[in-house]
Amino acid sequence: MERKVPDPERVIAQLAAPQRGLVTRRDLVGAGFSSGDVSRRVKSGRLVRVLPGVYLVSAINIDPATFRRAALLAAGTDASLIHRSAGGALGIIDHPVGVVHIGRPGKGRVHRWKSASPLADGKHGYVDVAQASDLADESGVVDGERRTLLPRTLVDLAEHAPR
Numbered sequence: 001m002e003r004k005v006p007d008p009e010r011v012i013a014q015l016a017a018p019q020r021g022l023v024t025r026r027d028l029v030g031a032g033f034s035s036g037d038v039s040r041r042v043k044s045g046r047l048v049r050v051l052p053g054v055y056l057v058s059a060i061n062i063d064p065a066t067f068r069r070a071a072l073l074a075a076g077t078d079a080s081l082i083h084r085s086a087g088g089a090l091g092i093i094d095h096p097v098g099v100v101h102i103g104r105p106g107k108g109r110v111h112r113w114k115s116a117s118p119l120a121d122g123k124h125g126y127v128d129v130a131q132a133s134d135l136a137d138e139s140g141v142v143d144g145e146r147r148t149l150l151p152r153t154l155v156d157l158a159e160h161a162p163r
Helices: 008-019 025-030 035-044 064-075 083-090 150-159
Strands: 022-024 048-051 054-056 099-104 111-114 126-131 139-142 145-148
Touching: 008 022, 008 025, 022 025, 022 064, 025 035, 035 054, 048 064, 054 064, 064 099, 064 126, 064 145, 083 099, 083 145, 083 150, 145 150
Parallel strands: 099 126
Antiparallel strands: 022 054, 048 054, 111 126, 139 145
16 A cells, blocks of 8 residues: 655655665655555666665665665664674775675574675675674774774684685
8 A cells, every 4th residue: 555755755865865875665664655665666766776675765886885884774773894894994904895794693694695786896796694692792883884893803804814
């Protein structure tokens, strides 16, 4: 059933502005859009699917910071950038822009997502999501992104460094 959202373009713009032009299906439904409204916007090209449940408001190639934000939104509010992605975001290592490493609380298997839209270099990006039980005390929000803090990031990088 279609819902009537007053001034839908303005509502979407307000949701997307603090998230680098990204919105989640959860955000849109929470703002009064039906699932069908979201699907119609995707089909018409007004929303571009980036990752599961995450959409870009305009059809442009995605820069690395926007792709990192999309990965965090897709993985959930308790997800953090980890390993090389955290190190790259902190500026302490070079990190390939097309791969984002995410950790989220819990135990379980690793998931890998491929971006539905190309990144700025024209290639598709990938997100590796791992379960990590000890992130809560060792991560924080920096520049709007949840990531492991510097001490944890350095330990992770050392553990995964080539030998």
